[in-house]
Amino acid sequence: MGVRCVLVQRWLTMVTGLLECMCFSGVVFGWASLVFVLKADGYFSSLCTNHTDGNGTVNTDCSAQDEQFSLVFTIASFMNNFMTLLNGFLYDRYGTTVARLLAISLYTSATLMIAFSSAATSILLFPALSLVAVGGILLMVTNMQVGNLFSSRRSTIITLYNGAFDSSSVIFLIVKLLFERDISLRSMFLFLSSCSVLHLLRTFLLLPRKHIPYPLPDNYTYGLSCGQSSSYSVEGAVGDRGSNAEIRNIREDSAPCRLEDKLQPQTETHTGEDSFWQCVFSKFFLFQLLWLSVMQLRHYLFIGTLNPNLIRLTQGDPALVSQYTNAFAMTQLCGVLCAPWNGLIMDRHKRAQHNKKHGGDREADLRSSVLSLSLTVLQCVLFSVSAALPLLPAQYFTFCLQVLNRSFLYGGNAAFIIIAFPACHFGKLYGLLMSLSAIVSVLQYPFFTLVKGPLEGDPLYVSNIACGHQYTETMT
Numbered sequence: 001m002g003v004r005c006v007l008v009q010r011w012l013t014m015v016t017g018l019l020e021c022m023c024f025s026g027v028v029f030g031w032a033s034l035v036f037v038l039k040a041d042g043y044f045s046s047l048c049t050n051h052t053d054g055n056g057t058v059n060t061d062c063s064a065q066d067e068q069f070s071l072v073f074t075i076a077s078f079m080n081n082f083m084t085l086l087n088g089f090l091y092d093r094y095g096t097t098v099a100r101l102l103a104i105s106l107y108t109s110a111t112l113m114i115a116f117s118s119a120a121t122s123i124l125l126f127p128a129l130s131l132v133a134v135g136g137i138l139l140m141v142t143n144m145q146v147g148n149l150f151s152s153r154r155s156t157i158i159t160l161y162n163g164a165f166d167s168s169s170v171i172f173l174i175v176k177l178l179f180e181r182d183i184s185l186r187s188m189f190l191f192l193s194s195c196s197v198l199h200l201l202r203t204f205l206l207l208p209r210k211h212i213p214y215p216l217p218d219n220y221t222y223g224l225s226c227g228q229s230s231s232y233s234v235e236g237a238v239g240d241r242g243s244n245a246e247i248r249n250i251r252e253d254s255a256p257c258r259l260e261d262k263l264q265p266q267t268e269t270h271t272g273e274d275s276f277w278q279c280v281f282s283k284f285f286l287f288q289l290l291w292l293s294v295m296q297l298r299h300y301l302f303i304g305t306l307n308p309n310l311i312r313l314t315q316g317d318p319a320l321v322s323q324y325t326n327a328f329a330m331t332q333l334c335g336v337l338c339a340p341w342n343g344l345i346m347d348r349h350k351r352a353q354h355n356k357k358h359g360g361d362r363e364a365d366l367r368s369s370v371l372s373l374s375l376t377v378l379q380c381v382l383f384s385v386s387a388a389l390p391l392l393p394a395q396y397f398t399f400c401l402q403v404l405n406r407s408f409l410y411g412g413n414a415a416f417i418i419i420a421f422p423a424c425h426f427g428k429l430y431g432l433l434m435s436l437s438a439i440v441s442v443l444q445y446p447f448f449t450l451v452k453g454p455l456e457g458d459p460l461y462v463s464n465i466a467c468g469h470q471y472t473e474t475m476t
Contacts, residue, residue: 006221010149013206013223014157017143020202021164022336023171024107024195025140028080028133030172031073032306033329036322037172037179042119044068067449070304072125074445077300080133081438087138088431092424095210096142100203103142107135108196115189137434139199140165141427142207144414148214156343158418159411163339166332166407173329214423273422279429284420289433291373292413293440295380299406301444302387313392324395331399339407346372346415369419372412379405 039045047064091099110131117124140161147157175188208222279285306328307321314320346369383401386394417430 009206009223013149014146016202016206017146018161018164018336020199021140021143021161022167024168024192024199025136025143026165026168027136027171028073028076028129028169029166029303030169030175030329030332031076031129031303032325033169033172033176035069035307036325037176037185038069038125039065040179041185043117043122043125045119066308068122069307070448071445072129073304074300074442074448075126076129076133077304077444078438078442079130080137081296081434081441083134083435084137084141084438085428085431085435087134087141088427088429090427091138091141092427096145096207097203097209099138100142100199100207103135103138104196104199104203105135106131107139107199108193110135111189111193115186115193136165136168141430144418145212147418148212148216151214151216153343154214155346155415155419156340158415159339159341159343159346159407160336162411162414163336163407165410166335166339166403169332169335170329173326173332176326176329211423273424276425276428279421279425280432284416285429285433288413288416288420289436291377292409292433293437295376295405295409296437297441297443298380298384299402299409300441301447302402304444304448310395313390313395320392324392327396328399331403334400335403335407338404339411342372342376342408342411343415345375346412369412369416372408373416376405376408376412379408 044065045062047068048060048062049064050058050060052058087099087102090102110128113124113128113131117128143161144158146161147154150157171192175185178188179185205224212222213220274282307325310321310324314324379401383398383405386398386401389398413433414430417433418426421429
């Protein structure tokens, strides 16, 4: 009974974490769909101006409105990454429960702001979208430790969660489709706010108070202990060693935090582990920062300019713009299907390295990541080339390449940080990496202004610059 209960709890933790990431963590990246709804509701419409051409035809210029929407997304995407540093320190220092309570508070506040906003209070979009982004990424950070429960499939689960993060942008597509069926924006965001109850239940029943260690000790339990009272417990009782014979129940002899503290040194204070600052100034971290920053900027620029770019390619046809916006959002749903392939590549390559007896576990892990990192850069080059084509039908292919590359990018990034550095520094290093890359991502706004101004809405030259950067990165 105890063995079955523990296994069910593990799989329930994994599946509910997947659903949480898919439905909540990265919804801000469905911005292109939400913009369509916000424009229909008149947000920032006061920035549109009318002018008469030589034929007496009155034309409406909403470029200032587009720039304001782009600024909202630029700030939100910046906060999504930059605040991960503070969140990472908070997660490493205080553990899962405290970090998730903060994430839930931010997310609930954000959805309530949007629910009670209107065209007259469009300015609320700036804090609301930023809080959605910060709360969502913090939820995902607390979920990635679930991969430690399944050691032989660790990279696969981490990348699966990152793929679910990408796929969560489809939520704003659902908002758009329901809006077109006369369901108000307020009703939908009030529903999203009410889902915070589910986050709270999962926090206290299916996750540890602190962290899930790796390698996972024998006899490890967490959350609501199986076969015992309903008191909250974080300590251990199950190792993922591939045999049910190793799974056994442990009597709770001490307070949860004390026993957990005894377990943590096994994974977080190994002799010979690098300090936080040694990790930061290592060649692995600096290379990963360059690798992530360039490709992330390319994706942010693509998402931020998608709506005006589609307007240009469709010559302002609202039906076609809506059709291609829906197609883009639907392809984002495939992120959860694409990302695990990256993890499978890493796990399979790791086993191959073990068979060849190339070093220990860490060296095999690092070798397994080389192929993944290289494939990701190659995909980004192809995506940039396709995005530069001024052909409307080619955008379908661009959407597919974008979601494939974005899934590999974020899944591979999280897996590499977990593989290359000590587990006790994961939250801080992941947060610092995302924060530094966020500084680079701010360049998307001047790029957007360049496209809307001197380039007259044509992103061809910007795409070519991005493609050149990625080609250089591939060569190095």
